[in-house]
Amino acid sequence: MPTYPLYSDPHADLHTASGRVLGEVTVAATVAGEITLDDLQIDKAALQAQAEIARQAGYDQLAQNLARAAELTVVPRAEIIDMYQQLRPGRSSHAELMALATRLEEVYAAPICGAFVREAAQVYLERNMLRRPPAF
Amino acid sequence: MTNLLRFRALDERDINKETFVEPWPEAGLTVADSPYDPQPSLRIEAGRVVELDGRLEADFDTLDTFIARYGIDLTVAPEAMALDSLQFAHMLADINIPRKTLLRLATGCTPAKLVDIMRHMNVLEMMNGLAKMRVRRVPANQAHVTNRRENPALLAADAAEAALRGFSEIETTVGVARAAPFNALAILVGAQTGRGGVMTQCAVEEALGLRLAMKGLTTYAETLSVYGTEQAFVDGDDSPWSKGFLASAYASRGVKVRFTSGTGSEALMGSAEQRSMLYLEARCLCVTRGAGSQGVQNGSISCIALPESLPGGVRAVLAENLMASMLGLEVASGNDALASHSAIRKSAKLMLQFIPGTDFIFSGYSAVPRRDNMFGGGNFDSDDLDDYAVLQRDMQIDGGTRSISEAEAAEIRRAGAQAIQAVYAELGFPTITDVEVEAAVVAHSSDDMPVRDIVPDLEAADAFLAGDRSVMDVVAALARRGFAQTAENLLTMGRQRLAGDYLQPAAIFDRDFVVKSAINDPNDYNGPGTGYRVSGARWDEIANIRQAKSPRDFIADRLGLPIDGLDPYGPAKRGGHTEVVVAIGPAFGRIITQTIGGIPHEEVLKAVLTGIAEEGLIGRIVRIWHSSDCAEIGHVGAQLSGSGIAIGIQSRGTSIIHRVDLARLNNLELFPQSPSMTVETYRAMGRNAARYAAKKITTPVPVTVDNWARLRLIVKTALLHRKETEEIRQLPPEALRFDWEPEV
Structure with missing residues (x-):
């Protein structure tokens, strides 16, 4: 397991989601237009490693959050914002939330996030937090 | 009535510009013990919480459900709930009981149990507890940088100076929401000019905040607000689940988050459900931890005047900070919004966080004059910087800042303003003139800046947010214009996202751009001779305020x-x-x-x-x-x-x-x-x-x-x-x- 901080651990094997290693992310390469914003995308393995580091230090809930985050690394930026919006109270029907959960599980292989959304759907149903017709 | 002249003099004092009221629990106007607060209770059946603080599972609201599922460690809970609250309080105050022991036990506490422990503690004992329970070994500080005119040159200059002064984080916000991308950009460029590794954020609506972070314009997010009642939570346009998802969304881009809560918000929003402010805050903290936030900004924050209007309000605010740190949360401990007209009162209140030291003593300290502070005034502001430096020197306390000379300030302010000027020129944003740059170097406030047409700025900001350009274009722009170090610092912040080290609790970057967090710099205070102590070069820096001179030729x-x-x-x-x-x-x-x-x-x-x-x-x-x-x-x-x-x-x-x-x-x-x-x-x-x-x-x-x-x-x-x-x-x-x- 890599040691903390991963940034300075040569064994951490950090690379961008597009496959570049850390050392390739340079100012010169940026000026040359070779590096894009996608090259700053943390990959799943690094987040899973951070989740494990948090867990071993006794921060279990943070570890769970980082495990969800690891799943979400593959979700495009725009869609992740949409997903969040759908989860806000009063935005979605129960069926829409279930569809969101399924999408997370099936398209993005994100079972922890999928379960999290299913759980929210059930609570929203019980607590009247699903989308309602406009009040006026 | 006899007219006592001394009472007329008292009437004129700043303290008597404040409002003081008697508690009124039915309106949520009580800080720490409402007769309607529940007694601590927890019943677990087959690994499932069936009763929480006097409420049966069938009656759980969203917060109860979330806390029951994520906010309490059920393996520890029976032991923690059975432990006498008075004994728990003793353990918190006792320097001989290590932080780890309390961290473990606190994770098994219900919100009412946390409040019950606080009930036994006076402020001195709480401060002792906070010094021990703070997450990071070395305390730090956060600055606020805003201005009423959203002037980019001034924002960058102020951020650069704040960074040089030692602030580890800088937060901005907006007067006009559309200014958000440019304000975030200005303080990012300014801060990385002042010192590489200072983290920056822009407080705006949640979804917009996430977009800014994803563009690389911010490096952390703080204002993920949670509330202690379901109604207030929904009014804040979130649920514990949506907040938890949002936290994960940020982390999925390698961006640090900190939730925000604080006493008084529910009463202010008219839905305190007759509970005390502290009990509702305890619920917030259990949700915050449950959602996996590494930390919290609490200490009443923008509602501070409300608990302060009530007896015991300032004590309750300290109790908030302590409860959060017990739960292993990084604490950015308030002292931000204008809390008092009285200099005596605001300074005294500060001591409760300043003396024990918190992860961020302010959240944040207004690095701009009060009039330019868009966060509610700033309880301490740029005009108080020398006072603050002297407080650090007086008590040999690391308050997270240092005193700088006028020449140093001028140099770094110019560098920050020139860097953002270059970015605007290179990316085709509305021109920042040399006159604006020089005005930003010397300005006291935005009143000293030339008038700038905000309309083209807002249009350019809209286009920037909607388009594909990002922090990478900013890095390239800086490099092309010769701002090599700022470009390198910006890109290093970006590279750090790939490691995710700063997602760990209480993470900051030190002056060598090395991450310091609960993992590699945990608080190890256990009384005299242990933990972080101000010494060596840092003590020299704190002692050598700009006004200090040699007494040798004094006479x-x-x-x-x-x-x-x-x-x-x-x-x-x-x-x-x-x-x-x-x-x-x-x-x-x-x-x-x-x-x-x-x-x-x-x-x-x-x-x-x-x-x-x-x-x-x-x-x-x-x-x-x-x-x-x-x-x-x-x-x-x-x-x-x-x-x-x-x-x-x-x-x-x-x-x-x-x-x-x-x-x-x-x-x-x-x-x-x-x-x-x-x-x-x-x-x-x-x-x-x-x-x-x-x-x-x-x-x-x-x-x-x-x-x-x-x-x-x-x-x-x-x-x-x-x-x-x-x-x-x-x-x-x-x-x-x-x-x-x-x-x-």
Whole structure:
């Protein structure tokens, strides 16, 4: 397991989601237009490693959050914002939330996030937090 | 009614601009113990919480459900809930019980249990607990940088200066929401110019905040607000699940988050459900931890005036911070929004976080003047920076900042403003002129900035947010324009996202751009000699505020060559009854030649002798060698005086009129306020001494009393006295001839 901080651990094997290693992310390469914003995308393995580091230090809930985050690394930026919006109270029907959960599980292989959304759907149903017709 | 003038003076005081009310639990206006607060309880059946703080599962609201599933460690809960709250409180205050022990137990507590523990603690015990439970070993500080005109050059200059001053995080916000991408950009560029590794954020609506982070314009997010009742939570447009998802969304891009909560928000939003502020905050904290946030900004924050209107409000705010740190959450501990009109009150409140030290003592400290602070004024602002630096120096406390010189500030402000100017030019944003850059360097507030048309800025900001350009284009722009270090720092912040190290609890980057968090820099305080202690280079930095100077040449301008014509002629003897002895200290007129107030000793002698002569007597000068003490100088002089009256004068100018039969420490008149004395005072002193000698009725010389003089001049006083004491010789009093005659 890599040691903390991963940034300075040569064994951490950090690379961008597009496959570049850390050392390739340079100012010169940026000026040359070779590096894009996608090259700053943390990959799943690094987040899973951070989740494990948090867990071993006794921060279990943070570890769970980082495990969800690891799943979400593959979700495009725009869609992740949409997903969040759908989860806000009063935005979605129960069926829409279930569809969101399924999408997370099936398209993005994100079972922890999928379960999290299913759980929210059930609570929203019980607590009247699903989308309602406009009040006026 | 009798009109007491002292009460009218009290009415005029700043403290009486505040509102103070009695508790009213039904309206949520009680800080720590509402009669409607539940008793702690937890029932677990088959690994499932079926009762939480007196409420059965069937009646759970969203917060209860979330806390039951994520906010309590059920393996620890039976032990933690069975532990007597008083004993728990003891363990928190006891420096011998390590942080780890309490962290484990606290994770098994329900919200009501946390509040029940706080009930037993006074502020001193809480501060002790907080010093131990703070997540990071070294405390830090956060700055607020905003301005009413959303001026980018000024934002960048202020961020650069705040970074140089040592703030580890900088937060901005907007007056106009559309300005968000540009404000975030300005403080990002400014901060990375001031010091690489300072983290920045922009407080805006949640979804917009996430977009800014994803573009790389912010490096953390803080204002993920949670509330202690379901209704307030929904009014805040979130649920615990959506907040939890949002936290994961940020982390999925390698961006740190910190949730926000605080006492009073639910009452302010009209849905406190009759609960105390502290109980609702405990619920917030259990949700925050449950959602996996590494930390929280709490301590009432923008609602601070509400708990402060109630008895025990400031104590409850400290209890919030402590509960959060017990739960292992990084705490950015408030002290941000304007909390009091009274400088005494706001400073006193600060001490509760400043002395124990928190992960971020302020969340944040207004690095701009109050008028420009868009977060609610700023309880401490840029005009208080020297005060704050002195507080650190006074108490040897690391408050997360350092004092900088005017030249350093000018240099870094210019560099920050020029960097954002370059970015705007390179990316085709509305021009930032050289005039604006120079105005930003020297400005006190945005009032000192040239008028800038905000409309084109907002249009460009809209396009920037909607388009594909990101922080990478900013890095390239900076590099192309020659801002190599700022570009490198910006990109390093980006590269850090790939590692995710700063997602761990209480992470900051130190001055070497190395991450420091609960993982590699956990708080290990366990009493004296342990934990973080201010020492070495950091102590030197705190001690060396910009105003500090060497005391070695402090009194140089009071020293000089011996008075011409003042010559010794042997041991002093007792004289005739028409004389007044003028007894002077060992250094008088030979080493020290001016009083502390700058009157030449020669003038002092002439004035005294003239005064004596005006009453028809003769002044005879005697130097006392064996003492530098004013009373002793006067007393010995009186023994030698034929009339029994003497004036004793120390070199710094402090004087006494003494009479032979009085005890050494008694006197006829004492002139302790040497800085306020004039030549005329010395002359009047001479007249009065002569009148005492002639046994005439005498009115004491009126003296000006300046109570600030001692405060201003105490170091000089000490050094002048030290100098005089150095001149003490074990010699008898010496007669002096003064080659000068008064004209009377």
